[in-house]
Amino acid sequence: MTHSKSVRQSPGKRERLAAAAAQVLHEQGVEQTTIADIARAADVPLGNVYYYFKTKDQLVEAAIDAHAQSLRSMIGVLDELPAPQDRLKALLNGWVEQRELTARHGCPTGTMASELDKRADGLDQSVAKVIQVLLDWVEQQFQAMGRSDSRELAVALIAAYQGISLLTNTFRDPDLMAAEGRRLERWIDSLT
Amino acid sequence: MTHSKSVRQSPGKRERLAAAAAQVLHEQGVEQTTIADIARAADVPLGNVYYYFKTKDQLVEAAIDAHAQSLRSMIGVLDELPAPQDRLKALLNGWVEQRELTARHGCPTGTMASELDKRADGLDQSVAKVIQVLLDWVEQQFQAMGRSDSRELAVALIAAYQGISLLTNTFRDPDLMAAEGRRLERWIDSLT
Amino acid sequence: MTHSKSVRQSPGKRERLAAAAAQVLHEQGVEQTTIADIARAADVPLGNVYYYFKTKDQLVEAAIDAHAQSLRSMIGVLDELPAPQDRLKALLNGWVEQRELTARHGCPTGTMASELDKRADGLDQSVAKVIQVLLDWVEQQFQAMGRSDSRELAVALIAAYQGISLLTNTFRDPDLMAAEGRRLERWIDSLT
Amino acid sequence: MTHSKSVRQSPGKRERLAAAAAQVLHEQGVEQTTIADIARAADVPLGNVYYYFKTKDQLVEAAIDAHAQSLRSMIGVLDELPAPQDRLKALLNGWVEQRELTARHGCPTGTMASELDKRADGLDQSVAKVIQVLLDWVEQQFQAMGRSDSRELAVALIAAYQGISLLTNTFRDPDLMAAEGRRLERWIDSLT
DNA sequence: TATGAATGAGGGTTCATTCAT
DNA sequence: TATGAATGAACCCTCATTCAT
Numbered sequence: 001m002t003h004s005k006s007v008r009q010s011p012g013k014r015e016r017l018a019a020a021a022a023q024v025l026h027e028q029g030v031e032q033t034t035i036a037d038i039a040r041a042a043d044v045p046l047g048n049v050y051y052y053f054k055t056k057d058q059l060v061e062a063a064i065d066a067h068a069q070s071l072r073s074m075i076g077v078l079d080e081l082p083a084p085q086d087r088l089k090a091l092l093n094g095w096v097e098q099r100e101l102t103a104r105h106g107c108p109t110g111t112m113a114s115e116l117d118k119r120a121d122g123l124d125q126s127v128a129k130v131i132q133v134l135l136d137w138v139e140q141q142f143q144a145m146g147r148s149d150s151r152e153l154a155v156a157l158i159a160a161y162q163g164i165s166l167l168t169n170t171f172r173d174p175d176l177m178a179a180e181g182r183r184l185e186r187w188i189d190s191l192t
Numbered sequence: 193m194t195h196s197k198s199v200r201q202s203p204g205k206r207e208r209l210a211a212a213a214a215q216v217l218h219e220q221g222v223e224q225t226t227i228a229d230i231a232r233a234a235d236v237p238l239g240n241v242y243y244y245f246k247t248k249d250q251l252v253e254a255a256i257d258a259h260a261q262s263l264r265s266m267i268g269v270l271d272e273l274p275a276p277q278d279r280l281k282a283l284l285n286g287w288v289e290q291r292e293l294t295a296r297h298g299c300p301t302g303t304m305a306s307e308l309d310k311r312a313d314g315l316d317q318s319v320a321k322v323i324q325v326l327l328d329w330v331e332q333q334f335q336a337m338g339r340s341d342s343r344e345l346a347v348a349l350i351a352a353y354q355g356i357s358l359l360t361n362t363f364r365d366p367d368l369m370a371a372e373g374r375r376l377e378r379w380i381d382s383l384t
Numbered sequence: 385m386t387h388s389k390s391v392r393q394s395p396g397k398r399e400r401l402a403a404a405a406a407q408v409l410h411e412q413g414v415e416q417t418t419i420a421d422i423a424r425a426a427d428v429p430l431g432n433v434y435y436y437f438k439t440k441d442q443l444v445e446a447a448i449d450a451h452a453q454s455l456r457s458m459i460g461v462l463d464e465l466p467a468p469q470d471r472l473k474a475l476l477n478g479w480v481e482q483r484e485l486t487a488r489h490g491c492p493t494g495t496m497a498s499e500l501d502k503r504a505d506g507l508d509q510s511v512a513k514v515i516q517v518l519l520d521w522v523e524q525q526f527q528a529m530g531r532s533d534s535r536e537l538a539v540a541l542i543a544a545y546q547g548i549s550l551l552t553n554t555f556r557d558p559d560l561m562a563a564e565g566r567r568l569e570r571w572i573d574s575l576t
Numbered sequence: 577m578t579h580s581k582s583v584r585q586s587p588g589k590r591e592r593l594a595a596a597a598a599q600v601l602h603e604q605g606v607e608q609t610t611i612a613d614i615a616r617a618a619d620v621p622l623g624n625v626y627y628y629f630k631t632k633d634q635l636v637e638a639a640i641d642a643h644a645q646s647l648r649s650m651i652g653v654l655d656e657l658p659a660p661q662d663r664l665k666a667l668l669n670g671w672v673e674q675r676e677l678t679a680r681h682g683c684p685t686g687t688m689a690s691e692l693d694k695r696a697d698g699l700d701q702s703v704a705k706v707i708q709v710l711l712d713w714v715e716q717q718f719q720a721m722g723r724s725d726s727r728e729l730a731v732a733l734i735a736a737y738q739g740i741s742l743l744t745n746t747f748r749d750p751d752l753m754a755a756e757g758r759r760l761e762r763w764i765d766s767l768t
Numbered sequence: 769t770a771t772g773a774a775t776g777a778g779g780g781t782t783c784a785t786t787c788a789t
Numbered sequence: 790t791a792t793g794a795a796t797g798a799a800c801c802c803t804c805a806t807t808c809a810t
Binding site: 013044045046047048051 | 793794795796797798
């Protein structure tokens with residue numbers, strides 16, 4: 001946000017850093033990742049990183065923001081679909097499509113939530129907000145389907161995704177995600 | 193199990209360290225926990241830790257073993273119950289009873305699986321095995337209930353637990369676990 | 385004085401920087417002050433500072449010069465007074481009037497002399513010269529008062545001021561300066 | 577204090593570090609001194625320093641304590657003298673004897689007070705306390721001499737010392753201290 | 769076995785200075 | 790001249806691991 005007007009600087013360097021942070025932090029975890037790792041991934045000299053982000057935490061925050069952003073854009077696409085059931089199934093579809101990545105590193109938001117919870121800073125709240133956004137959206141879909149227990153169903157769906165992501169990752173088996181995706185699809189159909 | 197032959201050494205010091213490791217690692221996460229933390233929690237002098245565990249990884253392994261052990265003993269208790277449905281519901285019950293702890297630190301095994309996956313060592317495989325044991329047991333119950341899709345159902349149940357643990361922890365809301373527990377109970381009933 | 389020929393450049397920017405340096409360095413000390421601090425205080429872009437001053441040392445030098453300048457102008461005012469005793473008492477007066485600032489940050493010249501002595505560069509000599517100027521002027525006053533021990537008395541007076549500045553600052557008590565000012569006034573009266 | 581009982585450790589390492597800190601910080605100033613400098617001066621491996629002092633600030637505090645300690649012992653010696661005038665003159669004597677060191681680095685306590693004042697931490701208060709001790713002791717001597725203005729005189733004497741230390745250091749001229757010492761001796765004699 | 773102490777390899781961060789425009 | 794950005798050397802501090810007794 002802050003530097004968006006400046007034209008002099010290598011364009012999008014801040015964004016490049018945020019994107020690199022999002023990727024590397026997902027792959028290696030927050031604690032295992034050094035600022036030098038992120039700098040290298042973004043092809044930015046180490047010292048220069050601090051021009052854009054004053055602390056490692058701010059880089060983590062930026063990575064979370066990046067995930068939030070891609071979540072919002074995904075939701076934007078899903079909202080194009082007319083029927084709420086189809087929106088939810090499209091969401092499932094996206095998850096299943098990402099199963100290889102998930103098998104390797106887990107759900108980006110979920111692993112971060114898990115790891116950041118162990119720390120004193122407020123970053124865990126930032127991740128919580130991201131998940132909340134998705135939760136709210138899913139709830140709306142169930143509501144649109146006429147379910148009065150929409151909240152509970154939304155929690156169940158997100159939990160199912162987070163849980164299968166963890167198993168997919170732990171066993172490094174993308175098929176787990178695929179199978180659970182099909183099961184959840186049937187479950188959604190059964191709710192109408 | 194390990195070292196059961198050596199009787200000479202200070203009784204249970206190794207076990208005390210393993211137990212302390214299990215607890216502290218759950219509370220703080222692997223990366224955030226120093227050997228000194230564990231030594232202090234076990235009331236063992238720092239230097240002495242290395243007599244029992246040559247590396248930090250071995251301590252982590254011992255903590256995983258401790259979790260495996262308590263899982264086995266839990267399974268032992270559950271197996272007393274005659275009906276597989278009741279066994280599964282008792283399992284659910286245990287999860288719900290632990291919801292406060294889960295809200296604070298997540299599922300011990302799940303958070304470790306998530307964190308250890310980011311590391312190069314083979315510790316992630318150790319956690320995977322622990323989860324595998326539970327998975328297999330749940331599968332057996334579904335099989336005993338006459339379900340041919342027992343594996344898929346087992347995966348779904350464990351995933352649901354792992355996922356709701358993560359949400360419970362992220363939002364620090366034990367009620368999430370309670371509600372999902374009730375929902376899963378109904379789901380199990382519906383499978384007969 | 386310096387650069388008075390160049391008229392083209394943004395008027396007084398160099399002076400603004402020197403003045404800002406003098407103030408901020410007094411408030412924060414040389415080591416605690418970054419070039420960015422001075423740039424901000426002078427409302428000059430960081431990079432631009434280096435157009436006027438090639439190194440931090442040169443900025444410090446400029447700050448010292450600024451203090452020298454204000455010392456010279458003060459002496460100019462004092463010299464208007466006809467009697468040397470009155471000139472010295474007016475000097476005391478000025479010190480006492482600044483006691484609040486001194487309580488907060490000490491004597492600008494004294495604290496710099498103290499800090500710069502610890503460094504390898506020749507800046508300590510620059511501060512020494514400033515103090516020398518004052519010392520010489522005070523000596524002249526005592527000489528005009530007919531004292532043959534004028535040098536010793538001058539040293540004593542400046543030392544008393546530097547010392548009480550340090551105590552005033554250390555204990556953050558401006559009253560110390562006020563009381564010592566009165567005492568020194570009586571002392572001067574006693575010398576005639 | 578804390579480690580005084582332990583016999584295993586290289587005896588007095590903590591003290592060696594504190595002494596080295598006191599010396600090096602006096603010579604180079606707080607900001608100019610790195611922990612590595614102190615470690616080298618004490619012949620202690622860098623990392624090991626942190627076993628005894630958790631932060632640089634604690635090392636500075638230890639150095640201040642060392643100065644306080646030597647002040648106390650000096651006072652102990654002076655108190656042996658029967659007459660308060662002689663005690664004060666002996667104090668002066670000690671200052672004059674140290675004039676070479678003072679010319680090179682200033683008064684250890686004074687320069688620290690000056691430098692630490694610029695920092696946010698509470699270390700300045702620690703130095704203030706040290707000076708306070710000396711101030712109180714000097715005041716007692718003047719009181720014993722029957723002076724009702726003992727506090728003011730004490731402040732004046734300490735200020736004179738601090739000030740002449742600064743000048744002695746700034747001009748690197750130990751004779752300044754010597755001359756002022758003689759002058760203050762006469763002054764004390766004149767007060768009886 | 770037990771224990772305080774020692775070691776050293778990183779990691780995060782700061783900042784004077786330089787660069788490119 | 791003006792300016793945001795880039796660079797890299799240093800510094801403080803942590804911690805797994807080893808040592809000496």
